[in-house]
Amino acid sequence: MSSDQLISALGADDEGLRHLRRVPPRRSARTAWPEWVPEEVRRALSETGIVEPWPHQAEAATHAFEGRDVVVATGTASGKSLAYLLPVLTEAALDCEGRTLYLAPTKALAADQARAVGEFDVGGLIPAIVDGDTPYEHRQWAQRFANLVFSNPDLVHHSMLPRHRFWRSLLSNLKYVVVDECHIYRGVFGAHVALTLRRLLRLAEHYGASPTVVAASATAAEPAASLTTLTGRPAVQVTADSSPSPGASIALWEPETHLIEGEPQKASTLSETARMLAQLVQRGVRTLAFVPSRRGAEIVAAEAKSRLGADPAAERIAAYRAGYLREHRRDLEADLREGRLLGVATTNALELGIDVTGLDAVVLCGYPGRLASFWQQVGRAGRGETEALAIMLAKDDPLDTYLVHHPEAIFERPVEASVCDPSNPYVLAGHLCLAAEELPLREADLASIPGSREVAEELCERKLLRRRPGGRYYWVGSERPEVTLRGSGPMGIDIAEISTGRLIGTVDAAASHRLVHNGALYLHQGESYLVDELDLDDGIALVHAAKPPWTTSAQEITHLEILSTREVREMGAVTMCLGEVEVTTNVISYQRRRIPTGEVIDTQLLDLPPQTLRTVAVWWTVEPEALAGVADLTGALHAAEHASIGLLPLIATCDRWDIGGLSTAAHPDTELPTVFVYDGHPGGAGFAEQAFRKWTDWLGATRDAIDSCDCKAGCPSCIQSPKCGNGNEPLDKTGSIQVLGVVLEADDGRPPTVIEIAKPTEAAPKEEEDDLWPGDF
Structure with a gap:
């Protein structure tokens, strides 16, 4: 079937299709082998089909x-x-x-x-x-x-x-x-x-x-x-790509909206993804469905199989994600590569990795957070001369809603540059210790990284390095420092079935507080398990198989302290700041919600240790007099915080899970109404700084996204957040538009004031869930 026929079969008549972009095919160009390539190599390549x-x-x-x-x-x-x-x-x-x-x-x-x-x-x-x-x-x-x-x-x-x-x-x-x-x-x-x-x-x-x-x-x-x-x-x-491409049809799709108690509510994006995956597989279309979370990938695969019922095609659908045992992953990879699997619901674990190009279609369950990832996932489809089909389903999320109604933000915007700062002192300190332990550090080794000499001197003061005559630094610590590339805490938590001892999978240590706390419902390859015990000291969660009629969601509280301020932009009643903060979060309880209504059954308390993060934040304050017309100030600030987090990936190379936020009508450090948005990584990752530099673009798009949403009081497409620790209460949609209007009208175009930076003394551990994790290296 052609792309147009598939789009029609998937239900374009329900008005969910918001935009269709044709990427034209590209002819290949060939050239002669470079003279330095020996004949043996040319012959070996030609035997595999690479003639030129x-x-x-x-x-x-x-x-x-x-x-x-x-x-x-x-x-x-x-x-x-x-x-x-x-x-x-x-x-x-x-x-x-x-x-x-x-x-x-x-x-x-x-x-x-x-x-x-x-x-x-x-x-x-x-x-x-x-x-x-x-x-x-x-x-x-x-x-x-x-x-x-x-x-x-x-x-x-x-x-x-x-x-x-x-x-x-x-x-x-x-x-x-x-x-x-x-x-x-x-x-x-x-x-x-x-x-x-x-x-x-x-x-x-x-x-x-x-x-x-x-x-x-x-x-x-x-x-x-x-x-x-x-x-x-x-x-x-x-960068000039001379390879052939069959072209692609890329559809931006918004799930159908229904009126429930007078309020417009979109169909579940996960459910829509499962529907499309099932229909495509039933037609013999080799399809990858990219889902933003491990739990979501499990749900999509299970629901797609359920929709097909007794159809043999149901057995050719599977989930793929990090956390599976190595042998299981390799079997799935072979089945996909050799065509035994027709449909796979996957996290970004298959955005790169095994050679799965040559598929017929991809379905993106929401915008992946970065244009580079978007085009990488879209590029997984397309083989021979058959045009590829790619569908992006908008999640109930401010950014997704904005993108399907502003397709130019995808198709007419350059791909982001990678943001990476090797001079981050939280990262640099450990690597300087490791480098000195491997071989004494020379002055030349420090010259290429700004701030490295200062960090080395601090390590000398902490009696970890010693500077000897001649300018070399030697490691004098008692043990080799522990530095992990993908986080600062323990490597992970094993998940084991309590009755058999069978290892089911793993989860990152910090994510375990949300995903495998006592009483949590954990999903694995369509099977559900209840967590009996989470033992953080031994790094294990004990579970048993269960199929309760409810799901669980963790709730947390957050405290934020300003440590130092780097830059300030004062604009009358509004002040925009960039600086270092310390964020303390604590998962305190979880809710059980009935399936499928989402009704809250009860709330259970948890006793988990707090997690502390020192990072970089952008924050803005407003004088109370400028907000006199806002009826529910706390709800307005909270709604503006949620929406601004959702829209930050529009101007920074991040997704909403890379960042966090906090809002308050009177923060202890500012004594003013304040909204914070911070990087979710020790020492910062550059996201808050990009927000500070482009704050008018960022907050302007945020206000437009809220204002253009059809809902009356706020919904997941504008001000509700899937990661809110307060259950999305309180929220005030109208007030958030007023607050953002006050902030945007204050722009005076003047450059910010640079303030001397007072650096925090040490980094706190934080683990992020990442499906590009390679396992035990």
Whole structure:
């Protein structure tokens, strides 16, 4: 069926289709092999169907071969892998001693690349996978013999660099470092990876090597600058995509709205996603449904199968997410790749990873938070000359509602640049300690990172480093510092069935407070489990299978303290600020809600320890006199906070789960009505700063989104939040429009006042749920 026929079959007549954009097909261009590619490599590639390269492949590969750091940033399925494979295969075919370290953000992607490389018959190529699943003896063999090692930053950080003397053979001959899907390395995680890469390059230099970095990225703004941020070295970029594309029809769809007790309410986005997935699979259309949460992926897969009933196609639908055991994930990946599965409801775990290009359709259950992710997910569909179908279903969320009614914000806006700050002192301190423990730090090692010398001196005061004559810093701590790349706390919580001891899955430590607290209902592959006990000390949640007629939602309270102010913009009755804050959250209870009505059955108290986060926030205050006409000030500020969090991803490279907020009619530190929006990562991730710089665009879009919503008193499409710890009470839609109007009218166009920064003394741990987690590295 054509895309138009599929859209019609899915129910375009119900007026849910808000916008349809045609992406035209693109013809491929071919070019000759670079002269430096030996005949053996050309023959091996031609045997796998690669007769000639596309120009962007040849250009990027030549940059790498000639020793220039390069990033190839082209679309999904554009053959970016050949940019690093050509010089690597050439090195092997010529029997040279150069070795390559390939780094992927997930083990699945590294394994899939290793599988693809295994198809090339090039003499001298000795590939090996080294990750957390690799037996010790295989790892020893790879250290000595493999000239193409597939791994991930976590293993480099936790194993290779601390034991660099065992890896001396690889490091001393390291010619290429491949950084795949480098756009993933953003925010605090990106800062950790950047510092890990710099430690790797530093040790390679110590052993006499000078490797070239070859990176691949989804289409992104300023990819060369992003790679330079990761490595601290200049880089060139290749962005002209010369690969073929069958084109795509991209539909922006809003679930049908029904009147319930006089109020318009949208159909559940999860339910609509399940409906579309079931209908597409029933028609034999190979489909991925991207769902923003692990729980949501389970619900969509289960409901899609239920809708098909006894139809055999129901057995060809599954969920895929992080938290599954490794063997289970690999089975699902093979079933999808080989066509045994027709439909998969997945988190962003399949946004990158195994080669699943060549699908017929993708359904996005809501905007994924970033344009780069949007285009990456859309690009998963399309094979041969068959036009791809991509549908984005708008969630009940201010940003999604805004986007389906303003499609130019998707199709006429450039992809975001990755935000990454290796100089974040919360991240930098630990890596300076690690680097000094691996090899004494020199002044040159500190020169490329602003603020690193000051952080090193602070570490000396804390008796962790010692500065010796000659300017070198030595590690003098008693134990090697513990630094995890994807968070500051424990690695995770195991989930086990209490009757059998069977391990079901894992969940991040901080997310466990919300997802597997005592009494929580936990979903796994369509099966539901009740949590009997969460033991944070032993890192385990004990569960039993159950199917109660209710679901659970955690409730939390938040306290925020201003620590310091960086910049201030004073505009009469309104003041806009940027600075450091300390946020303390505590999950105090959970509600049981009846299925399917959502009626609250009861509220159960919990006894969980508080979690503290020191981070960066943007906040604004208003003099009470300017808000005299607002009837419910607390509800108005609360509604403005929710909506502004929902719209921040429009101007910052984040999604609403990366940020948090707090509003109050009289905050203790300001003594004024105040709204805070803060980064959900220790030390900040740059999101609040972008909000401060573009506050009129941000809050203007927020006010417009609330004002244009058809509801009377507020709904999830404008001011209600799925992560509100107060049950979305109180909220005042009309008042929020008034408050935002007062703030926007105060803009005087003057630059902000810069204030000397008083830095917090230490970082507090916080874990974020992330489905790009590679497991035990």
